[in-house]
Amino acid sequence: MKQRSFLVRAIWFLFVGWWATPAVVNLAWFLNLTIIGIPLGIKLINLVPTVLTLKEPRSLANPEAAFGQRSLLVRGVYFVFVGWWLSWIWANVAAFFAVTIIGLPVALWMFNRLPVVTSLYRFDG
Template identity: 60%
Template sequence: MANQHSLVVRIAWFLLVGWWLTLLAINVAWVLNVTIILLPLGIKIINRVPYLLTLKRRDTGFDPDGVPQTSLLVRAVYFVFVGWWASFIWANVAWFLCVTVIGIPFGIWMFGKLPYVTSLYRLDA
């Protein structure tokens, strides 16, 4: 992607800012999600977590299979019964993996899946 930050800048960001900002963001987002009223803001923060961690912009390409999103009603029910607590655990485990040298690749992958764990939202759909 042409507008992507260089790898050196992204590594410096991760080491100086990304690791602690991400922990703050995922926990603030979780608190906002639990309030229900501030849920949209919490979801916005969750969708930005991978960028906050490493400054990596998401690919804005389209899904070649044309898979539609899960219905909003199903996503809302999932969030109420599973997503709010599962995303909290998922995000904090991902953060822990990111602050260990060996777990960084898996932690970054987990952060990429965080919107799906939270509300079944697929970023590639």
């Protein structure tokens, strides 16, 4: 699957991505507060780059790239001890940058790396 054009992704961001991304992040964090909701919460955080700018995960763009991910055990231990709190801070700092035109490029970069900060999930390859 190929990435969508820059124009399509920019239009998506202007009309949907800028408001949908904070909603998805907050829903994911609400789900992460419950044991039952953690799997769905993590999945939503991993989809933040797609919600933000329609960026395709590397596993869809290049299926062989999915084999380079860290093991689920390593990612789980990282999430329990580091990812849950660090990604909350990361997402809020990104949201702060997003409200300024000068900080918008940094916010986009940070939101695109949110899956790595949360659970070591490498989104792009």
